[in-house]
Amino acid sequence: DIQMTQFSSSLSASVGDRVTISCRASQNISIYLNWYQHKPGQAPRLLICKASRLQGGVPPRFSGSGSETGFSLTISNLQPEDSATYYCQQSYSTPYTFGQGTHLEIK
């Protein structure tokens, strides 16, 4: 199975800051990397698929990059509503494993 590692379990930043969340795959997954935002009591929301493709309705403040084993999600101009847990997931091969999640706190 492919292991997904998010190196930061939590981050704290201020409104207007830019943050980057990293994710590493245990083997080459090409660009089959997805990012989700999950807020308590809500369904998870797909932000980015195929490493960098922004989903419709997602603010352009969110961007994704990377390929093969290294990926990142960048959120610019942080807003209070960005407080959430962010997960990466590989969809290169089943089982489609998730990273452990990164909790983002907005100060």
Added chain:
Amino acid sequence: QVQLVESGGGVVQPGRSLRLSCAASGFSFATYGMHWVRQAPGQGLDWVALTWYDGSHKYYADSVKGRFTISRDNSKNTLYLQMNSLRAEDTAVYYCVRDSGYDYGGNSGDHWGQGTLVTVSS
């Protein structure tokens, strides 16, 4: 708009069975693959199973293989998860998730239900 509504969760004793359902609407259900994803209390997201649009191919996490069965009834726009030999570690919120398709979305989960809670306890 796309709607996915899970049902069937509840409290069940270890070793017993439970079947979850997911009623889909707002899209052509028979043309999309579907997933189940779960989240145990205080834990992260955990992919459980995937079925192709026509049910011809099914894939499972190692932790549920041989105990859980994903299925679908395209005439009823409904996805199922039959869970047998339940364990305490299966306690989680179970989400029904639409697959985006390979070409555009790389098999990501582009729409999620609100989830249904399964508690395995004696």
